Amino acid sequence: MLQSTEVSPLIRLNTIGYLPDSPKQASVAGKFSRFAVVRVRDGKKVYEGEAAETVTNADTDEQITIADFSALKTPGEYRLEIPDIGFSPPFRIGTDVYDFPFYTIMKGMYLWRCGTAVSGKHNGDTFAHEACHTEDAYLDYVGGGHVRRDATGGWHDAGDYNKYVVNAGVTVGVMLRAWEDFGTRLRRVRLDIPESGGKLPDYLAEIKWEIDWLLKMQAEDGSVYHKISTRQFGPFIPPEQEKEPRFYAGWSTAATADFVAMTAGFARAVRPYDASTAKRCLQAARKSWEFLQRHPEDHKSDTRGLITGGYQTDDPDDRLWAVAELWETTGDPALLKDLEERIRAQGARIDHDFDWANVRNLGMITYLLSRRGRLATLPATPPAVAAPPASPASAEIRVEVASRRVFVGGCELAPPLSREQFELLSYLYENAGRVCTREEIVRRVWPAADAGGISDQALDSLVHRVRERLRAAGATRTRIVTLRGLGYRLEM
Numbered sequence: 001m002l003q004s005t006e007v008s009p010l011i012r013l014n015t016i017g018y019l020p021d022s023p024k025q026a027s028v029a030g031k032f033s034r035f036a037v038v039r040v041r042d043g044k045k046v047y048e049g050e051a052a053e054t055v056t057n058a059d060t061d062e063q064i065t066i067a068d069f070s071a072l073k074t075p076g077e078y079r080l081e082i083p084d085i086g087f088s089p090p091f092r093i094g095t096d097v098y099d100f101p102f103y104t105i106m107k108g109m110y111l112w113r114c115g116t117a118v119s120g121k122h123n124g125d126t127f128a129h130e131a132c133h134t135e136d137a138y139l140d141y142v143g144g145g146h147v148r149r150d151a152t153g154g155w156h157d158a159g160d161y162n163k164y165v166v167n168a169g170v171t172v173g174v175m176l177r178a179w180e181d182f183g184t185r186l187r188r189v190r191l192d193i194p195e196s197g198g199k200l201p202d203y204l205a206e207i208k209w210e211i212d213w214l215l216k217m218q219a220e221d222g223s224v225y226h227k228i229s230t231r232q233f234g235p236f237i238p239p240e241q242e243k244e245p246r247f248y249a250g251w252s253t254a255a256t257a258d259f260v261a262m263t264a265g266f267a268r269a270v271r272p273y274d275a276s277t278a279k280r281c282l283q284a285a286r287k288s289w290e291f292l293q294r295h296p297e298d299h300k301s302d303t304r305g306l307i308t309g310g311y312q313t314d315d316p317d318d319r320l321w322a323v324a325e326l327w328e329t330t331g332d333p334a335l336l337k338d339l340e341e342r343i344r345a346q347g348a349r350i351d352h353d354f355d356w357a358n359v360r361n362l363g364m365i366t367y368l369l370s371r372r373g374r375l376a377t378l379p380a381t382p383p384a385v386a387a388p389p390a391s392p393a394s395a396e397i398r399v400e401v402a403s404r405r406v407f408v409g410g411c412e413l414a415p416p417l418s419r420e421q422f423e424l425l426s427y428l429y430e431n432a433g434r435v436c437t438r439e440e441i442v443r444r445v446w447p448a449a450d451a452g453g454i455s456d457q458a459l460d461s462l463v464h465r466v467r468e469r470l471r472a473a474g475a476t477r478t479r480i481v482t483l484r485g486l487g488y489r490l491e492m
Contacts, residue, residue: 008086015089017097020073024093028065032082035067040077040090047072099189106191109206114163114213114239115152120192132239133161137228137246141305144248151228151248154213157309161239162229162246165217166311166318168210169258170356173321175207176265177365183269184430199447200273204266211266211281214259218284222291223251224259226301229308252301256292257318258359260285264325265366268402272423273447282329289326292319313357316346321363328366331403339367371400397470397478397492399429408473420445421466428480428490437487463488 013026028035031054037047052066067080072093080088107120111127115136119128137151138144154163155171179186187201195205217225226249234242264285271278298315320342327335346360354361398407404422406413417425427444428436442454445462460482467480479491 006086007089008082010085011080011082011088013080013088013091015091016101017092017094019097020075020093020095022070024068024070024072026067026069026080026088028067028082028085029060029062030082030085031063031065032085034083035069036081037069037072037078038081038087040079045081046074046076046078102189103191106189106203106206109155110191110193112155113209114154114156114161129238130240132242133246135245136163137248140247141302142225142248142250149216149248151213151216151246153216154210154228156239160233160308161242162227162308163213164227164309164311165214165224165255166226166252166258166313167309167356168214169262169318169321170354170359170362172207172210172214172262173258173265173359173362175203176262176269177362179203179207179269180366180369184434199443200270204270204273207266208270208277211262214262215280215284217248217255218259218288219251222256222287222289223295224256224288225249226252226255226303227306227309227311229303229306231305232307247306249306250302251299252312252315253292253295253297253299254313254315254318255301256288257315257322260288260292260322261318261325261359261362263288264322264329268325268329272401272426272444285322285326285329289322292322311356316342317358317360317363320346321359321366324363324366328370328372329402331372336372339363343367371398372403396475397429399426401426401430408470408475411473413469413473417466417469420462421469424462425466425470425490428488432490432492435483435487435489441488 010029011026012028014024018024026035028051032051034048034050036045036049038044039046047069049067049069049071052068054063054065056062057064067082069080072078075092075094077090077092079090082088104122107122111118111120111129114133115131117129117131119126121127134152135148137149139147139149151163155168156162157164157167186203189201189203190196191202191206193202193206195208196202198205200208214224217228219225228246229249230242230244230246234244263281267278267281267285270281300312303310303312320339323335323339323342326332327339343364350364351358351361396409399405400407404416406417406422406425416422423445424441427441438456438459441459446454463480463482470478470480477492481489481491483489
């Protein structure tokens with residue numbers, strides 16, 4: 001058995017870690033018959049296993065053997081030990097293994113902010129820059145002369161400090177998709193950004209920084225400028241040292257369609273927390289969608305004179321995503337008809353790989369996972385796409401946040417709940433099975449009020465009225481449980 005604890009580069013595994021119940025495997029470039037998992041703090045072997053059959057990896061021309069230790073579920077820090085090969089890097093098993101990576105990624109988004117000073121620590125090191133690009137941007141290349149029109153804010157691009165609408169599309173789109181799927185968890189994560197503690201969950205507040213910039217990119221006619229850019233790529237210097245003037249690039253239909261998708265999707269996400277921002281975003285989305293209806297041609301941006309990232313792309317996928325998000329937010333049946341026609345025309349498929357130049361998947365996933373009714377005119381869902389899981393409350397109660405409707409036993413609740421009643425029920429529904437504290441509920445139901453100004457009696461009375469409405473509608477298995485001193489829990 002090896003005596004050294006030197007890490008072997010032949011052992012490849014997930015150094016971020018593993019959830020207790022998730023599969024756990026290591027790929028090892030070599031042959032062996034047995035392996036052990038060793039606890040780091042005391043060197044004790046906590047698991048031993050047999051290797052799988054060795055196979056050839058055609059991509060690397062290596063003999064690869066799999067060590068499967070999925071049966072180990074106890075939280076802790078471990079290493080793999082393989083005779084005659086070595087030790088793996090340390091890894092963790094735990095329910096929180098993704099917390100720090102998520103926090104780190106979101107801190108990176110914050111540090112990408114343009115137009116403001118930012119500072120953050122990572123593993124003891126401070127990363128910061130001063131306020132930058134506060135003169136964004138000039139209209140020379142879009143026919144407005146050397147006149148400044150505010151385009152401050154937003155995030156810098158990945159490899160330069162320019163700002164691109166099309167490139168923002170896939171980033172904001174994926175982040176909003178994560179909110180749709182995991183919002184009940186994401187809303188509780190504190191990111192330590194200037195907006196922390198405000199009316200928006202930190203995750204949405206970070207996205208709003210980009211959305212606020214995007215709203216500045218919309219022209220009066222509804223078209224959307226393609227990018228904010230220097231004339232040429234700048235040197236590798238801190239952003240506050242880049243003093244070259246920056247300019248608007250001409251509009252494109254791809255940028256306009258992506259703008260529609262982002263603002264419509266954000267309107268849906270932010271509506272429970274900030275109705276005025278939701279209204280503004282939806283109005284902007286509608287305006288740009290109307291522009292696209294008047295301009296069915298695939299119009300590329302005129303970027304002559306701005307020799308930076310082009311991000312020119314054909315727009316059919318962008319338009320599909322745009323109408324998908326606008327439909328999901330509004331429920332307009334005309335938009336659904338338009339969407340399904342576009343889906344059929346583009347093959348009704350999910351692509352295995354996608355990026356900024358092809359955002360069709362974002363629209364398709366919004367359509368496939370929507371709880372709204374469809375026209376049922378499409379081909380069957382492709383085999384590679386799983387149907388959305390049924391809501392745990394689908395047999396008795398369903399709350400549609402976007403349309404602000406409540407269904408009990410498949411029948412819509414009428415008359416509709418009051419605003420306060422709906423906000424209470426929708427928050428409990430989104431967090432079904434979890435104890436929601438009084439403070440959380442007050443922030444959701446009365447966002448403009450001081451939490452101390454809402455009495456326990458007022459909240460109890462509101463809960464009682466919602467219980468009575470559900471009971472009168474025939475709900476028998478759905479209960480709002482009061483846990484004195486803790487809060488309320490929706491049981492379904």
